[in-house]
Amino acid sequence: MFRFLTAGESHGPALTAIIEGIPAGLALDLDQINADMARRQQGFGRGGRMKIEKDKAEITSGVRFGVTLGSPITMLIHNRDWDNWQERMAVFGQPQGEPIRAPRPGHADLPGVLKYQRQDIRDILERASARETAARVAVGAVAKQLLAVAGITITSRVLNIGGAQTEAEMLEAIAKAKAAGDSLGGIFEVVVAQVMPGLGSHVQWDRRLDTRLAAAVMSIQAIKGVEFGAGFAYANLSGSQVHDEIYYEGSQGYCRRTNNAGGIEGGISNGEAIIIKAVMKAIPTLMKPLATVNIADKSEEKANTERSDVCAVAAAAVVAEAMVAIVMVQCLLEKFGGDSIDDLRLAINNYRIRIND
């Protein structure tokens, strides 16, 4: 079983991820992991924090001479900003700095303080922050290297920012939002290519590949909707217009000439590319803040403002690649098992021979 946990506050000393279930014998490329970490930091509209951080993963267990051991892999990502927060985020000692009392509409601030009985909103926002996604991208980068053994690749692109669809219009929209003290969300797409048929299952609700991928993408901060293939456009199309007819080509085996299903039928990969789109809401921290209520005295106030991104859709797309890679690895290992990479390769090859027969 492949599973992972992350830990760490946004302005704490470090983020940590522990991964379990990567087979032994996978040669890891640390540069590739760090390249994904750097991609997540990019995108027009990101705030001052990304100038401070230069995310790199440090591996402290589960790997020897560059090769996985099958034991838990621990990854650390140090927060460079910790230098500026050691007093306000001290693990022990007396509280320092002013508590935050004005919850931002759209962030975890108000439901978080109510649920966890906190008087300083910082106690909530530190973990609610999408800083945590740096750890997920590190885990996802390991997952991608395992998927490469099976030839599976994952890419993403931004499709829409605040309604704009060309690159020039997107950049302009973000610049305008920034100038207005506002923020934007948008839509991105993730494509999983070269997937064999047979990952996921129709037999139980929580084993469906689409269930699992949707949950994984929805788990990213600020993602509010996920669709597969034709997605919400299915509502306007008839069966004859939308279902992908089945063909058999000598070299390829079963194939389709359209892919409205987005690569999944009955909760199982069907051999076509898996196509996922997701929508991200606009960033909640606004330099022209919205109305809110002070949690100490219940007076009307403007929401807390602090350094923030204006738009982070491009970064969220990289995080979604990671989450998708993690689910694909879980499904791959469930189907093919393998405590070692060679066992996994063999099982995949045998399966390919059977289904092409």
Ligand SMILES: Cc1cc2nc3c(=O)[nH]c(=O)nc-3n(C[C@H](O)[C@H](O)[C@H](O)COP(=O)(O)O)c2cc1C
């Ligand atoms: C990559 C990324 C960067 C983000 N940056 C910010 C930010 O700078 N400021 C902010 O207020 N929200 C930011 N967010 C969004 C918040 O984390 C998110 O709105 C919050 O967690 C509540 O979302 P939820 O309602 O989906 O849980 C970012 C999200 C992502 C995925």
Ligand SMILES: C=C(O[C@@H]1CC(C(=O)O)=C[C@@H](OP(=O)(O)O)[C@H]1O)C(=O)O
């Ligand atoms: C730190 C990251 O994203 C952060 C996500 C975030 C939020 O509220 O989600 C708020 C901002 O953090 P800060 O308050 O330190 O400027 C973003 O920069 C990151 O992506 O590495």
